[in-house]
Amino acid sequence: MDDGKLIFYHAPLSRSGRVHWLLHELDVPFTMVRCDIPRQDGSGGRDPRNPHPDGKVPALAHDGALITETAAILLYLTDLFPERGLGIAPGAPGRGAYLSWLFWYCGVVEPVYLAEVMGVAAHPVAQASFRDREAVAARLIAALGDRDWLMGSTFTAADILLCSPYLHFPESTPDHPAVRAWIARCTGRPAYAAAQADD
Numbered sequence: 001m002d003d004g005k006l007i008f009y010h011a012p013l014s015r016s017g018r019v020h021w022l023l024h025e026l027d028v029p030f031t032m033v034r035c036d037i038p039r040q041d042g043s044g045g046r047d048p049r050n051p052h053p054d055g056k057v058p059a060l061a062h063d064g065a066l067i068t069e070t071a072a073i074l075l076y077l078t079d080l081f082p083e084r085g086l087g088i089a090p091g092a093p094g095r096g097a098y099l100s101w102l103f104w105y106c107g108v109v110e111p112v113y114l115a116e117v118m119g120v121a122a123h124p125v126a127q128a129s130f131r132d133r134e135a136v137a138a139r140l141i142a143a144l145g146d147r148d149w150l151m152g153s154t155f156t157a158a159d160i161l162l163c164s165p166y167l168h169f170p171e172s173t174p175d176h177p178a179v180r181a182w183i184a185r186c187t188g189r190p191a192y193a194a195a196q197a198d199d
């Protein structure tokens with residue numbers, strides 16, 4: 001189907017920007033298919049070229065497999081290219097923490113901010129399941145207080161994923177110098193600028 005090539009289905013200004021950034025960090029060849037998606041302003045629409053079962057982005061095709069969900073794609077790519085040092089390989093120290101950051105983003109961070117947008121953040125089920133933006137901020141501040149990146153001295157895909165909400169919604173950024181400095185370090189990376197320029 002794809003002869004071992006990486007085929008990345010992407011729409012600018014969407015959640016697929018995180019995968020685009022990682023692909024530039026990895027500096028590996030990939031084919032990008034710019035897809036149309038339905039936008040919240042009513043523009044756009046489902047793109048027949050996009051193989052994602054829900055017509056969403058990101059999606060990645062590789063070796064006959066289709067990978068969807070941003071965090072799964074980030075993990076797939078960092079595992080596929082361990083020599084690039086943008087993830088923590090299975091069996092290596094820190095693998096557990098690396099997985100925890102990726103899954104915490106999906107299971108807690110995004111739901112916390114979406115619950116706010118939906119006006120249901122105070123609902124007891126939201127509080128019991130996800131807590132709130134203060135709890136998210138506390139985890140990030142605790143992790144970044146004495147180190148440059150979430151995994152310590154090494155930038156990983158966890159930094160890409162966890163900083164991403166604050167790039168799109170700067171007003172949600174935890175008000176702490178360690179977090180602001182981390183975001184500046186993230187956006188100062190050449191691969192971030194390269195992905196932006198590519199868009």
Ligand SMILES: N[C@@H](CCC(=O)N[C@@H](CS)C(=O)NCC(=O)O)C(=O)O
Pocket residue numbers: 013014015016037038054055056057058068069070071
């Ligand atoms: N949980 C998914 C969400 C993907 C998603 O919702 N993508 C949006 C763009 S930000 C999309 O493609 N929407 C098109 C649609 O709803 O049909 C992920 O992180 O990959």
